[in-house]
Amino acid sequence: MDVVATPMPGNAPRPVLATEGLTKVYRMGEVDVHALRGVDFQLAEGEFVVLLGASGSGKSTLLNILGGLDVPTSGRVFYREQELTHADERALTRYRREHVGFVFQFYNLIPSLTARENVALVTDISPNPLAPEEALSLVGLGTRLDHFPSQLSGGEQQRVALARAIARRPDILLCDEPTGALDAKTGTAVLEVIARINRELGTTTAVITHNAPIAQMADRVVTLADGRIAGEHRNTEKKAPGELSW
Amino acid sequence: MRALERKLLRDLSRLKGQGFTIALVVAAGIAAYVSTLSVYRSLSESQRAYYERSRFADVFVRLERAPDALLERLEVLPGVAEVEARQVEDVTLDMPGLPEPVVGRILSVPGSGAPPRLNQLHLRRGRWVEPGRANEVLVNEGFAKAHRLEPGDTVMALVNGRRVALRVVGVVLSPEYIFALAPGSLFDDDRRFGIFWMDRDTLASAFRMEGAFNDLVVRLAPGARAEDVVAALDRELVPYGGFGAYPRARQTSDRFVSNEIVQLRANATIVPLIFLGVAAFLVNVVLSRVVGTQREQIAALKALGYSNGALAAHYLELVGVVVGLGSLLGVALGAWMGRALLGVYMDVFRFPLLAYRLDAGMVAGAVLVSAVSASVGALAAVRQTVRLPPAEAMRPAAPPSYRPTPLERVGFHALFSQGGRMVLRDLERRPWRLLLTSLGIALAVAILIVGRFSGDALRYLMDVQYGQVQREDLAVAFTKSVPDRARRELEMIPGVRHTEPMRVVPVRLVAGPRRYETAIQGLPPEGGLRRVMDTEGRPVPLRGEGLLLGTELARRLGVGLGDAVRVEVLDAGRTVRDARVTGLVEEWLGTSAYMDLTELARLVGDDRVITGATLVVDRAQQDGVYARLKALPWVASVTRADLAKELFREQSERFLTVLTFILGAFASAIAVGIVYNNARVALAVRSRDLATLRVLGFTRREISLVLLGEMAVGLLLALPLGMVLGKLFAEWVARAAVDSELYRIPAIVAPPTYATAVLVVLVAGILSALLVRRRLDHLDLIGVLKTRE
Ligand SMILES: Nc1ncnc2c1ncn2[C@@H]1O[C@H](COP(=O)(O)OP(=O)(O)OP(=O)(O)O)[C@@H](O)[C@H]1O
Ligand SMILES: [Mg+2]
DSSP: OOOEEOOOSSOSSOEEEEEEEEEEEEEETTEEEEEEEEEEEEEETTOEEEEEEOTTSSHHHHHHHHTTSSOOSEEEEEETTEEOTTOOHHHHHHHHHHHEEEEOTTOOOOTTSOHHHHHHHHHTTOSSOOOHHHHHHHTTOTTOTTOOGGGSOHHHHHHHHHHHHHTTOOSEEEEESTTTTOOHHHHHHHHHHHHHHHHHHOOEEEEEOSOGGGGGGSSEEEEEETTEEEEEEEOSSOOOGGGOOO | OOHHHHHHHHHHHHTHHHHHHHHHHHHHHHHHHHHHHHHHHHHHHHHHHHHHHTTOOSEEEEEEEEEGGGHHHHHTSTTEEEEEEEOEEEEEEEOTTOOSOEEEEEEEEOTTSOOOSSSOOEEEEEOOOOTTSTTEEEEEHHHHHHTTOOTTOEEEEEETTEEEEEEEEEEEEOGGGSSOBOTTOSSBOTTTEEEEEEEHHHHHHHHTOTTEEEEEEEEEOTTOOHHHHHHHHHHHHGGGTOOOOEEGGGSHHHHHHHHHHHHHHIIIIIHHHHHHHHHHHHHHHHHHHHHHTTHHHHHHHHHTTOOHHHHHHHHHHHHHHHHHHHHHHHHHHHHHHHHHHHHHHHTTSOOSOOOOOOOHHHHHHHHHHHHHHHHHHHHHHHHHHHTSOHHHHTSOOOOSOOSOOHHHHTTGGGGSOHHHHHHHHHHHHSHHHHHHHHHHHHHHHHHHHHHHHHHHHHHHHHHHIIIIIBOOSEEEEEEEEEEGGGHHHHHTSTTEEEEEEEEEEEEEEEETTEEEEEEEEEEOTTOSSBOOBOTTSOBOOOOSSOEEEEHHHHHHHTOOTTOEEEEEEOSTTOOEEEEEEEEEEBOSBSOOEEEEHHHHHHHHTSOSEEEEEEEEEOGGGHHHHHHHHHHOTTEEEEEEHHHHHHHHHHHHHHHHHHHHHHHHHHHHHHHHHHHHHHHHHHHHHHHHHHHHHHHTTOOHHHHHHHHHHHHHHHHHHHHHHHHHHHHHHHHHHHHHGGGOSSBOOOOOOOHHHHHHHHHHHHHHHHHHHHHHHHHHHTOOHHHHHHSOO
């Protein structure tokens, strides 16, 4: 295992996740696409961060690297004391399995498994999970346990994906547009769930969204533009999801 | 049950059509291998066991006459464990209902009433001969069956000029006559060759052989070399007219039995090995593509924290179920068919006991080959996905290059609709995928061809042999050499239109350290009834003093055109001469040398004598001709060409029909499995694109054409490739059977075989196309667009 314990630079409070000079280049024939151009980003223990930015600005790329789903072209990534940058395959798998809950932008449910079974995929391999039924009730799908993804609407599939992410009681919850396909009411309900997980379990949370008002419920809002961090501000007053205007 | 296990079950039930057909391919490969190989093993093991139990001799020798007292000398020759002296006589039988003369061979059994110590007989019915009871005989089972002889029946024989009624008291099997070949014949013919065993004293008195013997069988001491004993016997027996001792491998019946088994081995090991290999390869390709369609699911599972090992295990379970099912089916089917096939052989190989054996190693080997190949295929697909970071693998694979392809640039694509262009672009950008698909189908075509080609080869061989080489109606063999003018007596028989002389001189050919015992056939250069052909199929003129060798014989002697060969004549005189090889002839049957009749006489140093003749006779008077030939005392045997051809056909086809049918069925199963799975995978890969096209307003017909067009391209590429591969496989199998001294297999594939193979694959293609078409008509447009699979 390649996880090297390296002392983190900077001062307390120690971030759960941190990156230094992160870049990501997709090489496609003669053209290089620079998805990230040097990102220094930190996520503190228990923090709720919202990532904003135009389409193509590199939000998903950043989140994927944080979640151990992708590797940077250069720069470093840390999870607490562990450096993930050069972690091998098995170390990354263990990292995802033990610490990360992820909602993918395209849900990526297994079509041959029901909602309950899709959640069970995660609870099967986690040490202290929620029951799949419980996780699904939290996202309002307690009555659709035995439906296959193709029998659910886009928003319902998105909620199954969220249930799957929270079911393992992760240390870090990473959500790529968890409300993208939802109406205001359902969206609010989903955000309530995320906020509650963050609040009650102290889960460090990062959420990508195109919906600027959602930012008001975060501790901190980070804006990306063209692969760089373009702005960042801290909310002095965190709103509850119910108070947001969509 | 864990969610991943549920996924396995769901996948299995969703893929049941594909899984079942893949299992069928596995089963067909294993069954073809297990059935034929188990028959081969059963036969060779039964042969070994029978020889062992019946104490089959190691060395054989015939001689003119030697006193029994000589045995004491022979027994103590180095390397000899045991000798048994016998008297063997050939007689003419008069069998009701058969116009032509039938050869009978009478062997002595010890006069004491005790059974022989070597080449022990297995009594099937009746009882043993009793010493002193005149003319009691045992008969071999084949002849008894062919003529419905039972203990108590009598057979009329012409013994030393006298008509004698042989009284059958028992029916036996002998390891010496598992295949009963009449002298000079290439085929076992139970109707026209009968073997009898008679009390030695009775037989001796009929032929004035009291106190003497004319045949000897020898069992070697452990570790002794047959060649040494052969040489020693030859030395000892010169004064007694020894005809040359020979080891078991040259004994007629053993040669034929072993040859049949070797023959079967070509068909039973190489062909099934090809089947097994092809099936394994195809399963590998298909499974890797089936698993490949789950690329995004694999990536998602990995993103959720499943390790590579867990994912590999998951797909191996899928493979395990499919291959396990296929293996079970294959082994069961193989064992069942092996038993049936052995039943066919049971009638031919007269072993007292033919036990079916299926050894575990063979089964394990076949299953392992399939399982490993299938696992490698599935794992390769899993590996391709898990090698990528999950974020990347969760997206559909990007096409490798975005540049316009050459065909696109020249405007070829403008000829097609947008959908057609989509397929073309993809085929051009991933040509290996198309090639692999085509190669798979081509291999299916190839095994369909190789499974059937033996029949073609034998038909070709028969056409050459009986259409161009042997063109007489009857071949007559004489009991002794006679002057050529004796033919006039044959020509005087009403109905005989033309005769040509023939002389067969048994020889040992020696070239350096190599030696080979065969016969030189002397033929008249001006004759047209017996011809020799060169490798191009043209008749070779028999002129000059040179020796013409069959290519196989030349190969065995290691000589070529212009080389010298020493000729040792195997008769009492033992003349030794040198001759030069002046031509090589293509010979599918036997391993002989040929020479101009007159030159042959000069070579061996005697007059122009003949040992047989070939005849053209008037069809209408054939029976009369037989009757007259039978009455001639110097005629030993008469062979009808049409009958020989018929026997040959029967002999080769009795196995081939069953074998070809079995292999054909398996090959078809494999072809269907492959074509169907290719279609299903193409559908899975494309269904999203096609549904999108439908949503954009394309008709069902149009999207069907897109997919079916792709399948058609793959199929059309596969057919010619498959025919070429089939021919290559056939050549390989033919070469593997070249070991045979009795006949060799030409690598001939007839047009109907190609046609059948192509037809089977086309039908499989059309059926799969219809199935795919039906699925296309029911594409779930909404569902496909809603989920990002
Ligand atoms: N696999 C890839 N190959 C090539 N380019 C890629 C790949 N993935 C992302 N990109 C490019 O990287 C850039 C950043 O992509 P990313 O998915 O991070 O954007 P995003 O901010 O999440 O956008 P959106 O809000 O639309 O989801 C884009 O220009 C995208 O085209
Ligand atoms: Mg994104």
